[in-house]
Amino acid sequence: MFGVAQLVSAFFASSSAPLVALGSAVIDFTPPGLKDLAISLFGTNDKLALFVSMGAVAVVLAALIGLLARRSAAAASATVLVLAGILGAAVISRSSTGPLDLVPTALGTAAALLVLRWLCSLASRLDPAHSESPDGVARRNFMLGAAGAVVLAAGAAILSTPLFAARNTAQLARKALRLPAAKTTAPAVPPGAQINLAGMPEFVTPNQDFYRIDTALRVPGIDPAQWSLRVHGLVEHEFTMNFQELLSQDLVEHYLTLTCVSNPVGGDLVGNAKWLGYPLREVLARAKPAAGADMVLSTSIDGFSASTPLEALTDERMALLAVGMNGEALPMEHGFPVRMVVPGLYGYVSATKWVVDLEVTRFADKAAYWTTRGWSERGPIKMSSRVDTPQSFATVPAGRVDLGGSAWAQTRGISRVQVSIDGGSWREATLAEEATLDTWRQWSYRWEDAAPGTHAVAVRAYDRSGKLQTEERADPVPDGASGWHRVQFTVE
């Protein structure tokens, strides 16, 4: 049933695929603590984990329905119909679906009922009372039939993936796209921004290594020729802008480190890229926000939304409507063709991918996707520092040990980093060169006389205003983790 529905849905909107819809609904209704748990357990494989567990549930359900069918074929069919109802409800609950999107689920259900009837009739011949053929043949027929159904279902589900891709005009459009050069280019990253120590991250994160966090089980495919951005709400001039108009503006390049609110202390849900885009302050200047407006609610094509303080989009910081990432068009999973990036704010309140709508409004009037799920309505990035090398539980040779890591306080910049070895006094680390106030800064510390044994290193940072990173431990929920990062490793 899932297999056929998934295959048929390839010919409809991606959100019509019942498994995707069900998964999306599961994500939407997941309490905030659980989202965090899933991310911490599976990291950026959280979606794979969700699909695998849904697949396992589907197999168990199929087996149970099979057992039920041995007692009553009607009850088994009724169960299939109830499941179909749940899937249909999940599909309809998606923001971008209509009644037509129920067709894949309906066809999948029909296929499931037919297969069930067929298997039941094969099974009935197993019953010696009705047997016209010898026992062994009936058994073999049933087993072959059941195996065939499983293979066909799995095959259909697997086949649906390339079908989606082949249909994906967005991907083709992305390949063909030539982005214009920036009117204002970013100053080159000073070579000294990178500390050359094994285990240090690259200062500019390659696109394929960039962390990915979103609620989209299937990456939205937006054909740029179809894309437009609606700007409306508490503004003097509402307008929509298409992709060509956006590209014909004076584009700006800016290096900016993006951070996820779910990043735990010492975590890696953070990445640094060169973004190409149009300043949001220009977009908003054209719209002319009315007095009293204090928030911009940005919405993606798949119904995610973020609430960004209007001020963060209109002050001097480089908030961008981005089209490029590290010299190429935005990768599909990072928001092609257009996303937002805002210095100093966690992604969930600012970095809307596949953005199609900007509503100028008030925090008092509207709430964004994660705000309604227990996260803070505002999300300034907390100053953080991290030890990247040695890693926790590593073993390093005695004598000279080179420590290295990263620190970030977007919009304010990092002015000092200190390390403490085995709880000893704080010592100044050497800072790598700074690229911008909005990018992370690497640091290193040479420990000359590491004796064999287990050691612990803690790190903390200061921003450019002289403020010390807080030691106070906080979990990611509701507005970001805090506390000093500590690693333990063995010297031998």
Ligand SMILES: Nc1nc2c(c(=O)[nH]1)N[C@H]1C(S)=C(S)[C@@H](COP(=O)(O)O)O[C@H]1N2
């Ligand atoms: N459309 C959409 N945009 C989104 C999200 C999302 O779920 N959907 N997640 C946000 C969050 S929580 C983060 S941290 C950043 C991550 O951006 P990246 O995946 O490009 O690293 O995207 C933001 N933009």
Ligand SMILES: [Mo]
């Ligand atoms: Mo995030």
